[in-house]
Amino acid sequence: xxxxxxxxxxxxxxxxxxxxxxxxxxxxxxxxxxxxxxxxxxxxxxxxxxxxxxxxxxxxxxxxxxxxxxxxxxxxxxxxxxxxxxxxxxxxxxxxxxxxxxxxxxxxxxxxxxxxxxxxxxxxxxxxxxxxxxxxxxxxxxxxxxxxxxxxxxxxxxxxxxxxxxxxxxxxxxxxxxxxxxxxxxxxxxxxxxxxxxxxxxxxxxxxxxxxxxxxxxxxxxxxxxxxxxxxxxxxxxxxxxxxxxxxxxxxxxxxxxxxxxxxxxxxxxxxxxxxxxxxxxxxxxxxxxxxxxxxxxxxxxxxxxxxxxxxxxxxxxxxxxxxxxxxxxxxxxxxxxxxxxxxxxxxxxxxxxxxxxxxxxxxxxxxxxxxxxxxxxxxxxxxxxxxxxxxxxxxxxxxxxxxxxxxxxxxxxxxxxxxxxxxxxxxxxxxx
Amino acid sequence: xxxxxxxxxxxxxxxxxxxxxxxxxxxxxxxxxxxxxxxxxxxxxxxxxxxxxxxxxxxxxxxxxxxxxxxxxxxxxxxxxxxxxxxxxxxxxxxxxxxxxxxxxxxxxxxxxxxxxxxxxxxxxxxxxxxxxxxxxxxxxxxxxxxxxxxxxxxxxxxxxxxxxxxxxxxxxxxxxxxxxxxxxxxxxxxxxxxxxxxxxxxxxxxxxxxxxxxxxxxxxxxxxxxxxxxxxxxxxxxxxxxxxxxxxxxxxxxxxxxxxxxxxxxxxxxxxxxxxxxxxxxxxxxxxxxxxxxxxxxxxxxxxxxxxxxxxxxxxxxxxxxxxxxxxxxxxxxxxxxxxxxxxxxxxxxxxxxxxxxxxxxxxxxxxxxxxxxxxxxxxxxxxxxxxxxxxxxxxxxxxxxxxxxxxxxxxxxxxxxxxxxxxxxxxxxxx
Numbered sequence: 001x002x003x004x005x006x007x008x009x010x011x012x013x014x015x016x017x018x019x020x021x022x023x024x025x026x027x028x029x030x031x032x033x034x035x036x037x038x039x040x041x042x043x044x045x046x047x048x049x050x051x052x053x054x055x056x057x058x059x060x061x062x063x064x065x066x067x068x069x070x071x072x073x074x075x076x077x078x079x080x081x082x083x084x085x086x087x088x089x090x091x092x093x094x095x096x097x098x099x100x101x102x103x104x105x106x107x108x109x110x111x112x113x114x115x116x117x118x119x120x121x122x123x124x125x126x127x128x129x130x131x132x133x134x135x136x137x138x139x140x141x142x143x144x145x146x147x148x149x150x151x152x153x154x155x156x157x158x159x160x161x162x163x164x165x166x167x168x169x170x171x172x173x174x175x176x177x178x179x180x181x182x183x184x185x186x187x188x189x190x191x192x193x194x195x196x197x198x199x200x201x202x203x204x205x206x207x208x209x210x211x212x213x214x215x216x217x218x219x220x221x222x223x224x225x226x227x228x229x230x231x232x233x234x235x236x237x238x239x240x241x242x243x244x245x246x247x248x249x250x251x252x253x254x255x256x257x258x259x260x261x262x263x264x265x266x267x268x269x270x271x272x273x274x275x276x277x278x279x280x281x282x283x284x285x286x287x288x289x290x291x292x293x294x295x296x297x298x299x300x301x302x303x304x305x306x307x308x309x310x311x312x313x314x315x316x317x318x319x320x321x322x323x324x325x326x327x328x329x330x331x332x333x334x335x336x337x338x339x340x341x342x343x344x345x346x347x348x349x350x351x352x353x354x355x356x357x358x359x360x361x362x363x364x365x366x367x368x369x370x371x372x373x374x375x376x377x378x379x380x381x382x383x384x385x386x387x388x389x390x391x392x393x394x395x396x397x398x399x400x401x402x403x404x405x406x407x408x409x410x411x412x413x414x415x416x417x418x419x420x421x422x423x424x425x426x427x428x429x430x431x432x433x
Numbered sequence: 434x435x436x437x438x439x440x441x442x443x444x445x446x447x448x449x450x451x452x453x454x455x456x457x458x459x460x461x462x463x464x465x466x467x468x469x470x471x472x473x474x475x476x477x478x479x480x481x482x483x484x485x486x487x488x489x490x491x492x493x494x495x496x497x498x499x500x501x502x503x504x505x506x507x508x509x510x511x512x513x514x515x516x517x518x519x520x521x522x523x524x525x526x527x528x529x530x531x532x533x534x535x536x537x538x539x540x541x542x543x544x545x546x547x548x549x550x551x552x553x554x555x556x557x558x559x560x561x562x563x564x565x566x567x568x569x570x571x572x573x574x575x576x577x578x579x580x581x582x583x584x585x586x587x588x589x590x591x592x593x594x595x596x597x598x599x600x601x602x603x604x605x606x607x608x609x610x611x612x613x614x615x616x617x618x619x620x621x622x623x624x625x626x627x628x629x630x631x632x633x634x635x636x637x638x639x640x641x642x643x644x645x646x647x648x649x650x651x652x653x654x655x656x657x658x659x660x661x662x663x664x665x666x667x668x669x670x671x672x673x674x675x676x677x678x679x680x681x682x683x684x685x686x687x688x689x690x691x692x693x694x695x696x697x698x699x700x701x702x703x704x705x706x707x708x709x710x711x712x713x714x715x716x717x718x719x720x721x722x723x724x725x726x727x728x729x730x731x732x733x734x735x736x737x738x739x740x741x742x743x744x745x746x747x748x749x750x751x752x753x754x755x756x757x758x759x760x761x762x763x764x765x766x767x768x769x770x771x772x773x774x775x776x777x778x779x780x781x782x783x784x785x786x787x788x789x790x791x792x793x794x795x796x797x798x799x800x801x802x803x804x805x806x807x808x809x810x811x812x813x814x815x816x817x818x819x820x821x822x823x824x825x826x827x828x829x830x831x832x833x834x835x836x837x838x839x840x841x842x843x844x845x846x847x848x849x850x851x852x853x854x855x856x857x858x859x860x861x862x863x864x865x866x
Contacts, residue, residue: 074565077565077569078569079569123558123562124558125556128556128561129518129556132507132510132593132596134592135511135591136510136591137591138591139589139590139592140573140590140591140592141589143592156573156574157572158572159571159572159573159576159596160568160569162595163568
């Protein structure tokens with residue numbers, strides 16, 4: 001059994017920032033288990049950046065934290081009307097399948113996690129009354145400021161972007177947690193929650209933030225550039241191709257998605273694997289080879305091995321990420337070697353997840369429903385030709401007129417679809433929290 | 434049985450503006466009864482400006498319109514957090530008592546009206562989902578524009594003001610009406626509803642608007658100036674005093690609350706009373722003397738009598754408001770005489786309503802709960818003195834220090850109260866619709 005201090009260290013290690021750590025300490029000092037939630041809005045398609053928070057959740061479980069995974073379907077709907085509610089429902093199902101597969105593959109016991117679907121409580125009378133209470137308390141200015149990092153600032157912003165921070169604050173109360181965990185891009189939403197929940201008479205919660213892993217193109221991972229991020233179902237070839245293309249300038253450790261992935265995902269998972277080898281009581285067997293990202297002959301304490309053929313100088317075994325980064329900056333570690341090792345690591349992480357996908361008909365079905373092929377739709381629409389009878393005095397032999405049945409007719413959707421398209425552009429490209 | 438054209442004339446007479454009249458005509462032409470709602474948010478205390486829409490509702494009933502009276506408690510809450518929800522509930526009850534008393538006093542059959550409390554459907558899952566749908570469709574800009582007349586434009590506006598127009602639009606769908614009736618100050622909210630409901634796949638409704646009666650001080654009736662409006666429970670003395678003080682410049686018919694009240698309330702009610710005398714099938718007996726606002730000896734067709742003693746030229750019987758207004762502008766009708774006749778009319782209208790209040794213990798109880806005496810509260814608070822022990826080295830004989838227990842201590846409320854006070858200032862001073 002760990003001490004309160006050890007647990008606090010576990011809960012907060014590798015995080016970029018902790019707000020309200022004292023309240024977490026106080027709970028631990030009383031011998032209680034803190035309750036935490038991590039939420040994700042199933043708007044788009046999750047990418048491997050999700051490994052960062054999911055791996056961190058192992059630390060929480062090790063420290064006896066009660067962890068809730070919120071599948072924030074109502075938030076997703078608010079954030080992406082492009083997806084009507086039934087599409088969001090399928091996406092939430094897809095996310096749940098995926099998250100469970102990732103946890104299982106890593107050996108993080110899903111029996112210790114509680115999965116909650118937002119719509120199970122976010123449409124209740126009490127929740128909505130509280131939302132209204134917030135709306136007579138929160139100024140437009142504060143709501144806009146809170147969403148500035150997550151909601152893209154466009155010329156004609158929609159009301160939904162202003163509601164988003166308040167709903168996320170209320171989730172803390174309605175999930176009954178002591179703290180919320182998310183990416184540091186959520187910082188303004190978190191401080192908003194700290195400011196406003198007490199105004200409704202609710203407790204101010206602690207906030208734990210992991211740093212953001214840059215996309216492969218250097219900046220934030222972007223949905224509009226599929227090569228900037230790796231999908232959980234990407235083939236090994238696709239992974240190698242994307243990593244090869246990735247921005248990873250020799251000697252430059254800034255905005256380096258490849259180096260950052262090693263730091264934020266591969267090294268922590270390596271640590272999990274070491275712990276399991278040492279007989280960790282919490283972790284399950286995991287799926288796939290479960291070998292640490294370290295060569296067989298590596299010395300004790302190695303956190304990552306860059307494998308190189310002997311003729312190119314042989315492998316390098318790093319005792320810390322700091323050493324590895326220093327080598328990269330000094331150009332002792334070449335981008336090509338880094339990329340090869342990181343790509344190998346990613347492929348090994350994805351393999352057991354893709355195995356689960358291949359064996360789960362239900363998950364495959366949800367994937368099809370959640371992300372219908374846009375090209376398939378277009379083809380179908382093109383077939384729907386509608387015959388418009390020519391107006392009197394016109395017809396086959398009449399003079400050229402306005403486009404008629406020969407032009408593929410796409411039924412115009414209600415105008416709301418255009419607003420939704422607009423909204424889709426505002427969708428955060430990183431995990432929602 | 435009236436024809437469709439006659440009904441349309443009845444429905445729209447004396448209104449300042451009608452939007453979507455064609456859809457009303459189409460319903461009437463099909464022989465159906467249009468459905469209409471008039472909503473009021475029980476924020477403050479209703480004033481006699483309410484006679485305007487309530488009298489107009491008699492026209493709707495005469496034209497076989499199904500009328501719903503919405504007591505918009507959730508809107509009131511959104512618009513006035515000063516009043517916690519239980520206070521709003523009492524205010525909704527007070528409003529219902531009052532509105533029924535007014536209708537009954539005028540002989541308008543309340544059995545033909547349906548009273549609906551907003552919270553009975555506005556907190557439902559479906560309604561809230563639709564609210565969210567609206568929020569991903571409506572831009573901040575459009576929501577702000579829609580509320581510009583009703584929500585006071587302050588430096589730090591609250592989110593609630595942006596939600597208000599959308600909720601009012603949804604009410605049209607959820608009440609299943611063909612048209613909404615309200616003051617012309619609602620125009621922007623009405624056009625907002627016409628624009629946005631179809632984007633959710635709902636029908637665009639027609640909108641009927643009565644003109645606004647100016648306050649007694651000339652501008653909009655204002656809560657902060659109690660003398661600018663007359664309460665339904667004001668004594669005859671208070672009525673005479675307020676009317677005496679009212680802005681009513683000789684020859685100036687603009688911003689003239691006294692002249693406008695004659696036009697918008699007394700003359701229409703006069704007409705109702707004439708119709709009842711002629712054996713109208715719809716109207717009930719009414720309460721109070723029910724005499725038209727016309728002297729006994731007045732010629733047939735008189736709509737209003739200005740009573741004057743013989744020595745001052747005797748009474749004048751007007752055949753139309755236009756004649757009366759012309760006389761006022763030409764100074765043939767003196768403000769003092771106008772004020773006396775209007776005050777007499779108001780006192781006669783209020784008398785049977787106040788009689789009902791006096792005989793209804795329940796209504797009296799609701800009035801006390803809905804509008805607790807602010808002075809009573811202050812007195813109580815002043816008694817709550819708290820003793821602060823002096824800091825070390827200070828005390829009775831120490832040097833003068835910061836204010837201590839001698840100063841009345843008012844317990845600071847949660848910060849939300851300040852936001853609410855801010856909001857209270859934004860509360861519309863005219864009937865909500």
